[in-house]
Amino acid sequence: MSNPNKTDVAIIGAGPVGLFAIFQLGMLGFRCQVVDALDGIGGQCIALYPEKPIFDIPGYPKIEAAALIHRLEEQASPFAPIFHLGQQATGLTRLEDGRWRLETSAGTVIEAGAVVIAAGSGAFGPNRPPIEGIEAYEGKSLHYMVKRREDFRGKKVVIAGGGDSAVDWALSLSEIAQVMVVHRRGKFRAAYENVCRLEQLHAEGVLELVVPYQLQGLEGHDGQLDAVTVSTLEGTVRRLEADAMLAFFGLSMNLGPIAEWGLALERHMLTVDPATCQTSVPGIFAIGDINTYPGKLKLILTGFAEAAHAAHAIHPILRPDTALHFEYSTTKGVPAGG
Template sequence: MLDHSPDHAPHHSPGTAHVAVEADVAVIGAGPTGLFAVFECGMLRMKCVVIDTLEAIGGQCAALYPEKPIYDIPAHPAIAGGELIERLEAQAAPFAPVYLLGRRVEALQEKDGGLFELRTSKNEIVRVRAVILAAGAGAFGPNRPPLNDLAAFEATGAVRYMVARREEFRNKRVVIAGGGDSAVDWALSLKDIAARVTVVHRRPKFRAAPESVAQMEAAAGRGEIELAIPYQLHGLRGGQGELDHVVLATLKGEEKAVPADHLLAFFGLSMELGPIAEWGLGLERSHVTVEPATCATNIPGVHAIGDIATYPGKLKLILQGFSEAAMAAHAIHPRIFPGEALHFEYSTSKGVPLG
């Protein structure tokens, strides 16, 4: 079984599909339900590969409300979305899942011998024996600015829509575009390590927490942050995917070029089922119909859990998604280990099987 990330895979030309990972189960969606599915599969000795369109794990919790408290997680009177993801990641870590982030599954094909081949948007082939759809309300994708040559700068990481590691921006010139909490919060977070931070917004009013906006404006007054208002993104300058300037323009056509190594564009996320809608699954109002006891879809070997799954009595709660993850993992076990009896044991007596 191949068990490495694409970063350590042999180089292949962009036009050639190659096998990136072979595993037991592909979990599509790296939100809380998907991460818990990795743990449940791991407890049953099944190896997982996790695929998500976002560049970091966490789904809605990380992308939309990392600091927002969640009140209905058992044993936690309140826990921030970002902290919940950190703990779920740590819980899954002993089972060494492979994460394929920043790509979506474009196609699902059944092969002989009970195998599935999934093709990602980066032309990778993932081979597994079962699939768990944990895609929330569908695939999340960033709202991209309409700029020429954008893809070339995205490929090198010069243009990004999320921040996974703050340290990557140390001593870099960063342009942040957007008027919401993400733009303001990251401007405040990066001002102490970046060489230069410029915030671009089309109007003086921001849609962020008032206290955060006040802190940003105070930082701008001290010269720690540059505010480019009222400007919008107009173009990118550089070569071979390396950024050197972001071109800004007003509605009147006045332009200026800001030196930059990175552009962080925070214009929100779009949600859609995407290619999943073409897989022949039973759909009901953009949700996947499943058997309540196993979360099985109409395609044997494919299960759906979390917000994307629907059945009579379904509650859209994270804790119900956790329960569905356990049911799906147990239903998949006979497919991975045919003929092997599964003797259920409580984790208190079984522990976490490592290695």
């Protein structure tokens, strides 16, 4: 077994809530090491919608997801967190001295006095449409997320799906590309004002709504799409010339190994005490979308508050002989990282 990395707190998840937990714990003088299955920090904000604007972050009337992650990284940087990226948390055991040993899929071992699980909705991946040969196009001309809006400029783009992601990107990409939206129903499951805008752009000929149709097949070579074929339930088939396709059919999510750690669960989420965000096992905390309690709101700002609750609940565990005197950051400033 690898030599253990010793730290005060191990954080599972480097999304926005996990990053803010680094700051909150750092303000109390604790060092953190962070594990994330993705190759970079930012969680779903970076993996799924880096250029999508977010409107409900306090102090930012509008901020793109990638910019929010950059700000959170900057805020956490004084506390010198150590990241272990591209590896999944696989095992968690309690040591005789009461500390925790966290193991990862890459063989990394972290020993910490407390554990904070900020893993969002757990391990996630796209729901793939059942189209024969789809794997040959994935990551080349068929995508489940938009990393750079400019990659689609001037292209013929088929967007498949009827939820917020499909509608949002249809509105955005219609400014720079020829967009066709395929949905099996005439009704979309997205914000009302966005659906109205979508239908208006269709009426104006800016984009095309291909409804009610469902995906049937892909045409192309060497991973490059030439066309997408779609059909109605009655068997009417259309061929849509396309350079690229975006498929938004939601995510399949699971807790992975976390579900085997003996923590109390409710609807695949970790139940916590809302006052502390401690799970059913003392010393293990859960914050953000992965936890649940009465009245829980799945918002980033809720996760930020939970990070503060957890940090203050961890203090008496790691420093039982030291009283914690609450101070505002405007009073104490930002201490140097450990």
